[in-house]
Amino acid sequence: VKWHRAHTTWFFEVFVLERAGLPRVRPEWDFLFNSYYETLGPRHPRPLRGLLSRPSAASVDAYRAAVDDAVLRLLLTGPDKDVEAISANLEVGLHHEQQHQELILSDVLHAFFLHPHKPCYRDCAGEQNVSPGHRPSPAPLEWVDFSGGLCEIGARPGPEFRFDNEEPRHRVWLEPFALSSRAVTVDEWLAFFRDGGYRTPSLWLSQGYEWAQAQGISAPGNSLVEGDALWVFSHDGLRRASGHEPVAFLSYYEAAAVAAYLEARLPTEQEWEHAAEGAPVEGNFLDSGALRPLVANGGALPRGLYGDGWEWTQSAYLPYPGYRAAPGALGEYNGKFMINQMVLRGGSAWTPQSHIRSTYRNFWPADTRFQLTTVRLARSLERTTHVAGR
Ligand SMILES: [Fe+2]
Numbered sequence: 001v002k003w004h005r006a007h008t009t010w011f012f013e014v015f016v017l018e019r020a021g022l023p024r025v026r027p028e029w030d031f032l033f034n035s036y037y038e039t040l041g042p043r044h045p046r047p048l049r050g051l052l053s054r055p056s057a058a059s060v061d062a063y064r065a066a067v068d069d070a071v072l073r074l075l076l077t078g079p080d081k082d083v084e085a086i087s088a089n090l091e092v093g094l095h096h097e098q099q100h101q102e103l104i105l106s107d108v109l110h111a112f113f114l115h116p117h118k119p120c121y122r123d124c125a126g127e128q129n130v131s132p133g134h135r136p137s138p139a140p141l142e143w144v145d146f147s148g149g150l151c152e153i154g155a156r157p158g159p160e161f162r163f164d165n166e167e168p169r170h171r172v173w174l175e176p177f178a179l180s181s182r183a184v185t186v187d188e189w190l191a192f193f194r195d196g197g198y199r200t201p202s203l204w205l206s207q208g209y210e211w212a213q214a215q216g217i218s219a220p221g222n223s224l225v226e227g228d229a230l231w232v233f234s235h236d237g238l239r240r241a242s243g244h245e246p247v248a249f250l251s252y253y254e255a256a257a258v259a260a261y262l263e264a265r266l267p268t269e270q271e272w273e274h275a276a277e278g279a280p281v282e283g284n285f286l287d288s289g290a291l292r293p294l295v296a297n298g299g300a301l302p303r304g305l306y307g308d309g310w311e312w313t314q315s316a317y318l319p320y321p322g323y324r325a326a327p328g329a330l331g332e333y334n335g336k337f338m339i340n341q342m343v344l345r346g347g348s349a350w351t352p353q354s355h356i357r358s359t360y361r362n363f364w365p366a367d368t369r370f371q372l373t374t375v376r377l378a379r380s381l382e383r384t385t386h387v388a389g390r
Pocket of ligand 1 (some may be wrong): 100
């Protein structure tokens with residue numbers, strides 16, 4: 001948590017204050033809190049970040065206060081031309097900080113999950129006292145058809161904030177497809193598990209099966225199987241999952257295998273965006289306070305595209321046609337990671353609602369399990385079939 005706080009502060013110091021020609025606050029901390037910007041010099045190795053016992057949390061507090069103060073003074077009393085020059089980076093810094101706030105929640109949960117006592121981040125009572133009979137049931141899984149055709153995806157030109165990886169808007173051709181009306185549930189995952197899904201190579205990508213065998217994977221991340229029940233660790237502690245809630249913390253490999261078991265596949269990011277565009281950005285986000293996926297009921301189909309969990313897509317994280325990384329060090333923000341990662345869409349119960357839009361592209365390696373991920377299913381439809389949907 002301390003590293004995330006210091007790093008997001010460093011981001012404002014380097015990309016806002018220094019750009020405006022203001023004196024540096026803590027140049028000697030560049031080595032500690034530069035994350036991955038080669039342009040800005042060498043840095044502390046990422047796997048060792050958690051071992052930085054100094055500077056203290058109190059020094060990071062003071063650092064943050066000093067940087068906040070300088071940024072505010074610049075905005076309130078700085079020359080117009082300086083404010084103009086830093087406004088774009090300031091906005092990136094705010095969205096960057098939202099990303100790290102989500103990472104704090106994922107890191108805290110994972111660290112507490114690895115602790116033998118499984119400590120709670122907040123109220124331990126959680127939902128353990130809610131009897132299964134009082135938990136809502138999900139609507140049955142339905143398929144929502146889309147006729148596809150020539151579509152556009154990507155951020156439209158305009159003043160609204162977007163990361164460079166969402167641009168430029170471009171045309172894509174979509175064959176007819178269907179999306180599941182909701183995310184895959186714990187009950188559906190349990191069926192996969194009981195049927196020996198983790199030991200059935202025909203359901204898996206080769207790399208995924210090797211990974212699952214080598215790592216001894218047989219349950220989602222941050223979760224345990226006891227008897228015939230799945231226990232999920234959330235910020236409220238360890239609790240027996242309802243069969244009706246979305247299954248979370250699956251890697252891409254597992255998500256693809258579960259989709260195959262359910263005679264489906266994962267959506268492409270183009271299909272996902274086409275389905276989500278125009279729908280209100282509403283759902284179970286950080287703002288709800290639940291901090292975990294909930295049973296999706298009510299509202300237009302498909303449900304829960306936004307919020308609950310980041311939905312794996314089967315799209316490799318690649319530049320859009322005509323993509324250009326921003327000039328300078330900020331060009332390292334997204335573009336250089338466009339290899340060996342898969343795109344996830346829609347935000348999660350740890351993401352602020354104001355952070356998400358239909359064009360937003362998250363990306364993680366296929367074996368990632370500490371992010372709050374869920375599984376949306378897709379199917380390809382016959383071209384000759386009459387498609388009544390959008
Ligand atoms: Fe960062």
